[in-house]
Amino acid sequence: MMPAKTMGVKIKMTIDGKEYECEPNQTVLDVAGANGIPIPTLCFNPLFASHRSGSCRMCLVEVVAGGRPGLQPSCTLPVSSGLSVSTVSKQVYRARRLAVEFLVSEHTQKCRDCPASGGCTLAKFCRDYDINGVPVCSECPNQRESCLLKRGVLCMGPITYANCNAYCTRKGYRCEGCHSTLVNEDVLRFGLAAYRDAGFRAEDILEGAEVFAHDKVSILEAVMKREGML
Ligand code: SF4
Ligand code: SF4
Secondary structure (H helix, E strand, C coil): CCCHHHCCCCEEEEECCEEEEECCCCEHHHHHHHCCCCCCCCCCCHHHCCCCCCCCCCCEEEEEECCCCEEEECCCCECCCCCEEECCCHHHHHHHHHHHHHHHHHCCCCHHHCCCCCCCHHHHHHHHCCCCCCEHHHHCCCCHHHCHHHHCCCCCHHHEECCCCCHHHHCCCCCCCCCCECCCHHHHHHHHHHHHHCCCCHHHHHHHHHHCCHHHHHHHHHHHHHCCCC
């Protein structure tokens, strides 16, 4: 229930160039939701609306006027008079896409057994943000301490498309990258970071990547250069 001192007071803010009247105790996400403006969320649960961690970064909007400029989570961004935000700018799209990529790169994918099968929000976001694949690591049971990389084995899982249910690593072998490298450069960066953390040199990675098609290796090399690995 609204605090008594704010009852009846309306303020105006702008979303995507259109002005909306709202209550002072609302957030930008609230106003967008009330006016049918789609903003994706993962960690926000309307049943626990008083708890808003803003941690999934999916609901980011860009403040363009009337507030601290830049990207901010709309679920915790209070409305204020004159505030103007964009939900559709390039920066917003790119930041949300990065958030999904980060999630899928860390995600343990068990789609075959998942009760959300067919209605998976994360899968929907992958489609919405044009993310075509996740690394073999996401399907591999050897994550974290038992990962082959930690044992000095150059597994190509971090930069290889999944969908094989990590066939080889489940049998105790390394992934040799028979599917393909990830064409998505942002996700590739996560994979390269895993190699770097495990102490592999650029030459080792490129030697292992010889199994990939030439155009994929070129993408890999370009990203490695940008990451200062070559
Ligand atoms: S690097 Fe290889 S062993 Fe490690 S989690 Fe990825 S696929 Fe599994
Ligand atoms: S080598 Fe091929 S089948 Fe084996 S884990 Fe890698 S991508 Fe899957």
